[in-house]
Amino acid sequence: MDSKRMVNWSWNEGASDQAISELMAMVAISLPDDYLAFLRSHNGGEGFIESEYLMLWKAEDIATFNMEYEVADYAPGLLLFGSNGGGEAYAFDTRDSSMRIVQVPFIGMDLADAIPIADSFTTLLSGAPQ
Numbered sequence: 001m002d003s004k005r006m007v008n009w010s011w012n013e014g015a016s017d018q019a020i021s022e023l024m025a026m027v028a029i030s031l032p033d034d035y036l037a038f039l040r041s042h043n044g045g046e047g048f049i050e051s052e053y054l055m056l057w058k059a060e061d062i063a064t065f066n067m068e069y070e071v072a073d074y075a076p077g078l079l080l081f082g083s084n085g086g087g088e089a090y091a092f093d094t095r096d097s098s099m100r101i102v103q104v105p106f107i108g109m110d111l112a113d114a115i116p117i118a119d120s121f122t123t124l125l126s127g128a129p130q
Contacts, residue, residue, distance in 0.1 A: 005127040009047030015039040015059040026063035027079055029094050035081070035121040046085070049127040054090070056082040074109040078102065090117075090124070 077095035
């Protein structure tokens with residue numbers, strides 16, 4: 001993580017091995033290693049990456065939030081893991097093995113509106129353009 005670009009961050013304590021195992025069982029996919037390492041260290045948090053706000057959800061909340069937002073119905077293949085604190089969600093695009101990060105609106109959620117924003121979770125946190 002490029003901490004110089006990350007401003008006013010509030011981090012959670014790391015996720016337990018049990019929380020991560022339960023998440024992986026619920027979503028039934030292999031999550032990227034850099035994201036799993038992040039969960040073990042911080043299990044979510046929020047703050048700015050330069051001028052962009054980012055809320056990263058806890059491992060324990062991801063499956064529930066994806067179900068509540070009906071992602072499987074409106075944007076199958078996406079796994080939401082956070083938001084900008086407003087109307088946009090951040091998700092892994094699980095339809096491709098690279099699992100790029102996309103931004104998608106909560107209201108009117110549709111795969112056609114998913115915008116690729118980073119090639120990896122690490123790239124997302126760095127604030128670097130893709």
